[in-house]
Amino acid sequence: MxxxxxxxxxxxxxxxxxxxxxxxxxxxxxxxxxxxxxxxxxxxxxxxxxxxxxxxxxxxxxxxxxxxxxxxxxxxDGFMLHSSTVVLNNEAYMFSAPSGTGKSTHTQLWLKEFGDKAYILNDDKPAIRFFNDGIYAYGTPWSGKTDQNVNKKVPVKAIIFIERSENNHIEKMGATETLKMLLYQGFRSRGKTGTENFLDMSEKIVNKIGVYKLGCNISREAVLTVYNEINGGKLK
Amino acid sequence: MKIKSGYLLREVAGSFVVVPVGEETLDFSGVITLNESGAQLWKKLEKGMSKDDVVKEMLSEYDAPEDVIRKDVDEFIEKLTGADLLE
Structure with a gap:
């Protein structure tokens, strides 16, 4: 053992x-x-x-x-969200989508844009845990096909569900759609108790975390679209 | 008339969702969202109430004429049947 x-x-x-x-x-x-x-x-x-x-x-x-x-x-009080999670200024941005959409491709663009200030927490299967003082993302040994994971605990800044698109656009996601996406991309057990716990945690996400829907291409502009929307920033 | 077992109805952040639990999840990974009256109908059908009893109860709970309620209940049952959710 x-x-x-x-x-x-x-x-x-x-x-x-x-x-x-x-x-x-x-x-x-x-x-x-x-x-x-x-x-x-x-x-x-x-x-x-x-x-x-x-x-x-x-x-x-x-x-x-x-x-x-x-x-x-x-x-x-935790679950796995299928996502590539990038950390910037000690805040976790969790990019979630079905396999093959381009989660990792997108977070790699963040590393390129922000250099030393950013790193990948977990490239495919980070854990999220819920505490009274906040919601945190964690690197774990399980990070999909890549070995990109770091043993750290980072507050969750936002969850962003990605779709491919010719143009870059981002909007806040409503409660019902957020729930659906979490059920598709989050890992829950087949049991009743595990499912109930998962739904309780989903509710906390809806109430406490910014959740977004992103349509993006592979470009620097895609990164800035997300960063500026979430941080009210004006990076160009 | 009864909804198959293996589904969990929960109100989450103001939305009503039905998710499969247990063996059902093997062939159904989706999620059903319902509005408030849909959730009420689901609860009644989960208990195995007859269509007439469902209509009767909905009449006492909602301020709508019987023919409207009967039509809504019919449509709901039709949808459940289409999705193979009834026993």
């Missing part, structure tokens, strides 16, 4: 393949009692590999451990 601290939770976890070994390094931590135990058995990993032969055992371990962790996270 390895001991990690992820999203302010003590995680006892089994892994042996390359990706988890590498990705977990920055999260190692000692503790007495685990909050969450993540155990993906060899049988479960092999069964998944048989079902999806194009995924290696390494991939299966990575995906299964992430699935177990994020399932249990729902019991700790």
């Amino acid at each position: 390895h001991k990690l601290r992820v999203a302010q939770l003590n995680v006892e976890i089994d892994y042996k393949y390359e990706t988890m070994t590498k990705q977990s390094e920055a999260y190692k931590c000692d503790f007495e009692k685990p909050d969450i135990v993540v155990s993906a058995s060899d049988e479960a990993i092999e069964k998944m590999h048989e079902e999806y032969p194009h995924l290696s055992l390494n991939d299966c371990e990575y995906m299964l451990t992430g699935f177990i962790f994020y399932n249990k996270l729902l019991q700790y």
Whole structure:
């Protein structure tokens, strides 16, 4: 068993393949009692590999451990939002969309624009947790196809759902549409309690966080459209 | 008449949403949004009330003529049937 601290939770976890070994390094931590135990058995990993032969055992371990962790996270006022999350001036901008839309492409443009002031917190599967003093995003060992994640806790500034578009435009998203998008792009369990927790957290997002709908192309102007809208800025 | 089990109706931030829970989520990953009267209808059908009883209750709860309510209930049931949500 390895001991990690992820999203302010003590995680006892089994892994042996390359990706988890590498990705977990920055999260190692000692503790007495685990909050969450993540155990993906060899049988479960092999069964998944048989079902999806194009995924290696390494991939299966990575995906299964992430699935177990994020399932249990729902019991700790947290959930995973499928997004590429970029941090600027210690505030997290979470760009969410179905795979292949261009989340990472967009956040890479932020790194180009803001240089040292920005970094990727998690390129695909950050955790969000809800506390009395605020809502926070976390890097985790599970960051999709890339290894871009940082073991940090950052207040959430905004959640932005992306669509491809020829022109750049951004608008605030209404409550009902926000809920729909969170249900599509957030990870909830199939159980009733997990789903109820997820909906409680969705309500907090609607009430406390700026949520936007962005249509964007791949350009510097796309970055500025978002930045200026959210910060009332006038960057050109 | 009864709505299939495996769905959770909740009011979230002023919106009514129905999300699948349990096994149903395997073949349905969507979400249904309802207005307030839709949510009331859903609750009654969830309990397995007959169409006539639903109409009767809606009549006592909403200030609308019976033919209007009956038409709305019919349409709602039609939509649920189309989405294969009724037993």
